[in-house]
Amino acid sequence: MxxxxxxxxxxxxxxxxxxxxxxxxxxxxQNPHTLFIGCSDSRVVPNLITRTRPGELFMVRNVANIVPPYRQTEEFVATTSAIEYAVKVLEVESIVVCGHSNCGGCAALHKNGEELADLPHVRKWLEVSREVPARVARLAVEKTPAEREWLTERVNVLVQMKNLLSYPFIAERVRQGTLEILGWHYIIETGEIYNFNDQLGVFELIDQAESD
Structure with missing residues (x-):
């Protein structure tokens, strides 16, 4: 303290x-230009890695940077309500889904129910990304454990980007060209950030040439 x-x-x-x-x-x-959806991991500091000032990012942080699919519900939905507020009230121009290296939440996606028995709420939360392990298994043939880890984190980002488009008010703004969705993979130990190129279907390093 x-x-x-x-x-x-x-x-x-x-x-x-x-x-x-x-x-x-x-x-x-406040008039933020971006909704930043990131992991709760203490090593991920959105304002630091984007060099933004207070007032620029509206943030949602949770285990494994997950976005639940849109649904009408009477439950208490923190992430969904934050997304709704950012897009419909604050009218952000961009949404970033930022995954990161060595993500414990993504690693837990490959664990079974017994291994997560002491974390029932985490286990339930990770069900939103239940399609990730199967997709990784199809793509991870002959990959090393480190490559499989990165692949899991990146596929998880793609699933959350897809889930964002299940929100009618987001899909409409994307169609109108007033909102863009970005998928990032942040490498903690190097400071590198890879941005998903939707046209090529690959994550590309954001380098100096692109930022000038």
């Missing part, structure tokens, strides 16, 4: 003061 309190004091003393005008502007409204 002491570490957190010291961090708060340092924030107010340094970062807040240097960005006071920005925070005053954000005090009563």
């Amino acid at each position: 002491e570490k957190l309190f010291k961090g708060i004091m340092k924030f107010r003393r340094d970062e807040f003061v240097s960005h006071r005008e920005l925070f005053c502007t954000l005090g009563r409204e």
